[in-house]
Amino acid sequence: ILNVEQSPQSLHVQEGDSTNFTCSFPSSNFYALHWYRWETAKSPKALFVMTLNGDEKKKGRISATLNTKEGYSYLYIKGSQPEDSATYLCAFMQTGANNLFFGTGTRLTVIP
Amino acid sequence: DGGITQSPKYLFRKEGQNVTLSCEQNLNHDAMYWYRQDPGQGLRLIYYSQIVNDFQKGDIAEGYSVSREKKESFPLTVTSAQKNPTAFYLCASTIRFQPANYGYTFGSGTRLTVV
Numbered sequence: 441i442l443n444v445e446q447s448p449q450s451l452h453v454q455e456g457d458s459t460n461f462t463c464s465f466p467s468s469n470f471y472a473l474h475w476y477r478w479e480t481a482k483s484p485k486a487l488f489v490m491t492l493n494g495d496e497k498k499k500g501r502i503s504a505t506l507n508t509k510e511g512y513s514y515l516y517i518k519g520s521q522p523e524d525s526a527t528y529l530c531a532f533m534q535t536g537a538n539n540l541f542f543g544t545g546t547r548l549t550v551i552p
Numbered sequence: 553d554g555g556i557t558q559s560p561k562y563l564f565r566k567e568g569q570n571v572t573l574s575c576e577q578n579l580n581h582d583a584m585y586w587y588r589q590d591p592g593q594g595l596r597l598i599y600y601s602q603i604v605n606d607f608q609k610g611d612i613a614e615g616y617s618v619s620r621e622k623k624e625s626f627p628l629t630v631t632s633a634q635k636n637p638t639a640f641y642l643c644a645s646t647i648r649f650q651p652a653n654y655g656y657t658f659g660s661g662t663r664l665t666v667v
Contacts (some may be wrong), residue, residue: 444594472652483556484642486655495555529595533652539585539610540656542594 442466444532446543453520454551460516461546463530467511472533474540475515479526487515487528520550537541554579558643561665564667565630566638573628573662575643582648584626585656588612589640598641602648617641630664638666 443466453459458499464471472491478484494506503534517524527547531540556577565571575584583602587595597610600627601620620626626645632635640663644656 474655476655476658477653478646481660483658483660485657486657487655489655514622531595537599538583541602542587542596544592 442532442534442541444530444541444543446528446530446546448546449544450547450549452549452551455520455522457520457550458518459515459520459548460514461548462511462530463515463532463543465511465513465530465532465541466534468508469535470508470511471535471537472529472530473506473508473513474533476529476531477526478529478545486530500522515546517548520548522550523551524548525550553579556643556645556659560662561660563662563664565664569633570629570631571664573630573641573643573664575626575659576624577626577643577645577657578606578615578644579657581645581657582593582623582664583646584620585644585646586610586616586618586626586628587642587644588663589642593644598628611661614655635663639664 475487476484488504490506495506503516506513527545529545531542559574585600586598599618601607621645625630642661643659646656647654
C-alpha cells in the first residue's frame with residue numbers, strides 16, 4: 441500500500457480568505473494525480489487529473505500544481521466561499537497500476 | 553442523467569450474516585471499484601473490475617466477494633468472514649485504460665453497521 445499524505449487534516453478559514461493545502465506522494469513511478477471534492481452527504485466529485493510535472497490546472501477559483509520529481513501537489517482556493525466547505529481528497533496512481541491510492545483528505549470549513 | 557447508484561444508503565447486519573451492497577452505473581464505464589472508508593483513514597480498495605466477468609482483489613479483499621456479470625452492475629458481498637465490517641462503502645467507475653485522463657465517478661455510498 442502506497443503512502444499518500446495530506447496536510448493539514450482540517451482547516452477553518454474566513455469567507456474571502458485564500459487557502460492552500462498539500463498532497464505528498466511517492467516520487468517514483470508516477471503516473472497520475474487526482475483531486476476530488478467531497479461535500480457532506482454527497483459523492484466525491486473529480487476536480488483535476490494531473491499527469492505532467494509542472495502541470496497547473498484551474499477551475500474557477502480553484503487551482504492545482506504538480507511536482508512529480510519531489511512528490512507533491514498543492515491545491516489553492518482563492519477567495520474562499522461557504523460553498524467551498526468540503527473534504528478535499530488527493531489520489532495517486534503509479535505506473536502499471538490499475539487503481540488509485542487515496543490520502544485521508546483535508547476538511548475545509550469556510551466561515552461566513 | 554448518467555451516474556452511479558448505490559443502495560441501500562444504510563444497512564444493518566447481524567453478526568454472522570452475509571449482506572450484499574448494490575452498485576449500478578449507466579455511464580457505459582468498463583472499470584468499477586469498491587472502496588471502504590474508516591474514520592481517520594483514506595479510501596482503501598477492496599475489489600476492482602476492468603471488464604465483465606473479470607475482477608481483481610484490492611488491498612483489503614479478505615471477507616468480501618464480488619461479481620461482474622453485467623457491465624452496469626458490480627455488487628459487493630460482505631461475508632461473515634469479514635471481521636470488522638462496520639464502515640462506509642463507496643463504489644466508483646471510470647473509463648477503462650484512461651485513468652490518466654479521466655477522474656473516477658463515485659456513488660453516494662452505503663453505511664454498513666453490524667448490530
